[in-house]
Amino acid sequence: MLDKNGIAKRIAREVKDGMYVNLGIGIPTLVANYIPEGINVELQSENGILGMGPFPFEGEEDADLINAGKQTVTLLHGSSIFDSAMSFGMIRAQKVDLTILGAMEVSENGDIANWKIPGKMVKGMGGAMDLVASAKNIIVAMQQVNKAGESKLLSKCSLPLTGVHCIKKVVTELGVYDILPHGGFKLLERAPGISIEQIKNATAGRLIIEGDIKEMLL
């Protein structure tokens, strides 16, 4: 079973040279640590950065320079800064090649819920609704099973939706799935040491398994 870093490491393999990539908060942020050498990407932060760099060295933090998670960051050579309207303009116009974000639930028809638990957690959607509505290529990074042991890959989301029919790929601690255009989680890879049986038990939505499913390379 993969830990958070393992999920991030597997997703990093989806990142291709020359891409503009938006990383959400949580596991997606970790993906930046595993982008292979020789692959050059520009990270977009929706508060207004292209070419975001790592955290600053101690003592070099700048209150005016933060990422979408409000963490202090740095700028790489060749970076640019812009306002929020332009930032979401480039997202809406599909200039950003790849979006990686977390989720509380994903359904077999590609719906995603990740912003609200009625009566419990109401923090807001931030930029998530804009991202999922416009991005052409979204990967969801998530734990497949919640703390109560229930699957988060469902036939239908139970929480308020963030977007509909927008997710095409999910990477979890157990496996990698494509969401097919006509619905269903198609299992592509198993996490190291995970059996098909374990994956079946952890998937509440329609699971499609065709042929021999290989273990993922990390």
Place this chain on the structure above:
Amino acid sequence: MGIVWYIISLPKTKKNLIFVALLFCMINKVVKSADEAIKDIKDNMTLMLGGFGLCGIPENCIAALVKKGVKGLTCISNNAGVDDFGLGLLLQTKQIKKMISSYVGENAEFERQMLSGELEVDLIPQGTLATRCMAAGYGMPVVFTPAGVGTEIAQGKEVRKFKFNGTEKDYLMEHAFDSDFAIVKAWKGDAAGNLIYRSTARNFNPMMAMAGKITIAEVEHLVPVGELNPDHIHTPGIYVHRIFQGEKYEKRIEQRTVRKK
């Protein structure tokens, strides 16, 4: 033309006085303090406040609003500050009636007021928030965005199908914001109201500056007219009505993340 001939016919000393007066009317937007800048903000008004998290927020004007004690405010701002800083200060004093934001985590008092029903909250997508400000500043009553289609935020909104980039999909009609005042924070500004922002403290400030019926800008450095390079100006002075140099900027960091040398 009569007035022109009248001015020309005046003695030189009076003429100079009129020229100085004209110059002041046209370009001097400087007020001396935050208190003066916000003096006509009244109860139940709608304000836009720039900033993302605690980055690029108008600290001086927020403090002045707390001091003035205006109540029943509707605040349009991406976030609601933290418990003891930013808009959190206006929440503590219960001066805010309604928040229009995209993300309001990290604020326990906010959550308490929202769940108890004391505070009205309208959560909207971040890009929609930015674009509704932009639409106001660009003179467009509505914009169409796909954000939120098929979700609860689409309830009661007009949905239209458009073909764009070769794909046909649904878009929500969203209205330009209508606010009494916009309050923004910039790095540098001049008496004509031209503004330059610094780094990611830019965020929502430029489009909110454009969107206010009256726009107040507080800046870290107020410089003489002519000192800013016109090519570097982010917000042209035409959008700004009042400007002052703020003091004692705390610029608090919400998430201090560092690596070791």
